[in-house]
Amino acid sequence: MNSITAVTDPANPKILEAYGSAGDQLKFDSVYHANHITAQVPHYTGMARGQTVRMTWENPRHIYHSEVVTVGTPGAIDIPIPRIEVIDAIGHTVKVYYTVRTAPGTAPIPSRTLLLHIDPYEFDLLAPTLSTDQITLSVRYVGMVRGYTVRIRATGKTTWESDEREVQTGVTPTFTLPSNWIAENRGIDTRINYSVYKSGSGQRFMFSKVLRVRVGEAIPEPILFENFDGQPHSSIVAGQSLHIASMTITLTSGPNTSGIQTYGGPIAGMLAGPAIVTNSGNESPTGQQQITLNLKSPYSRVRFAYTYQLRAAEIYFSDTAGNVGQRNLPADASNGHKWIDYSAPTGRKITTIQIVSRDWSYLDYFQFWV
Incomplete structure (x- = not known):
């Protein structure tokens, strides 16, 4: 039986991996090996069995909505945010909030918003760019100098990783997507980004923002x-x-x-x-x-x-x-x-x-x- 309990001004969510007195900062290195981070819906006023909640993760480049979760026994609900969404927001501030539906067909009630600041890297690693024929990927970010390597990763129905290239000062590395990967992922929404590594340092990889593209879909040129x-x-x-x-x-x-x-x-x-x-x-x-x-x-x-x-x-x-x-x-x-x-x-x-x-x-x- 669905509840029609009044829900007013739901409290903002929490990110369990966040730090700081307000819980509004996140260091990617602290979740480097995780598959996801956890956004928690609190036990908000009016929470009742049968209501549904959905988490939204809104960075300046992309909005991610979680699956809809039905409330069972009222209490805190943990909802995973995929690792790739965290990577895509490194160095930026993300708006994290959830919406509540008290019954099917009712208007969603938004929670308060958590502004989550994700610590930046040494470089602002922009997403790679893809040629209009969807074959050639290019990597360019401010501060590209020798002493680093770069590698592309493209994920859809299947995953492809490029070879590792040494960064050359003033040179834009380009990579060719394999024809078999393009064929296997035609019509699929894919995510493409790259990693940067400081050669011989033993440090962790840094990851770029994400290019999202549907393979085989024409990319019109701006007029x-x-x-x-x-x-x-x-x-x-x-x-x-x-x-x-x-x-x-x-x-x-x-x-x-x-x-x-x-x-x-x-x-x-x-x-x-x-x-x-x-x-x-x-x-x-x-x-x-x-x-x-x-x-x-x-x-x-x-x-x-x-x-x-x-x-x-x-x-x-x-x-x-x-x-x-x-x-x-x-x-x-x-x-x-x-x-x-x-x-x-x-x-x-x-x-x-x-x-x-x-x-x-x-x-x-x-x-x-x-």
Whole structure:
């Protein structure tokens, strides 16, 4: 018999392997050999037999939902989070929460959110990139120098591991996916990442973020790129706009200035040369800025790099009928760099992007798909 007991404001989950006084930090080395970590649903107010719970692990790149678990005898429930999801969030802050359904067909009730900070590596190991023909994988991250080796691992229905390559300063290693692995995994959602090892050190491997791709599914090319090269240095205050070929940039509200500027600390492949700046020149800005990008054409998908993001930020995607989706970026103690990639629901197209920023940050390397 399903319960209809009132559930109000469920407490946030716990990560049993976390450390710190608030239990909100995780060192990957402490779970290096584990198959999973454990997210625990507490005995929340109103918990009763027959209710269901589902855990959500939301990192800036991917959202993982656990299986739905039915409550038996009320009490704490342990739910595993796969190791690969932890690897994909190294160096970032993850939003961990669960939802409760008191009976079938009822609206899910969200818990409070745990902001879990996963300790960074020495390097920010970006996911590998895959060529449009889905054959060649490339590895590139900031700080690639001699003295390290790199190896690819691709997992779907079957698993393939590449040979080990020595990293050469300034050289991008490439790997060819075997034709038999491609054939065996056609139509399968796969996960591809790489490991980096400091030669002869005896240290543990470091693991990159994860590329998720369905083998055999066409990867369309973006129709337009915008990295602001050739745009002059500019500065705008609230209410002012900049007009360029791909978009109109407006500082809708907030203190400080925005515009297109060049930062002296470039991030290879994510921030180079001119870029949209938020809270220009302010290491510790107060308040928040809202920047609106009105695109000159509608697009089904938009991707861009968001660098130097320390405080929480929100990104809203809209079409002419209103909001179509958003990305919430939690506070990131690593002052991290990340890709924002959003595809509109079927039948909708993105015409406007609004960014709410609380940092001196940069937006660069925009890509657009029709």
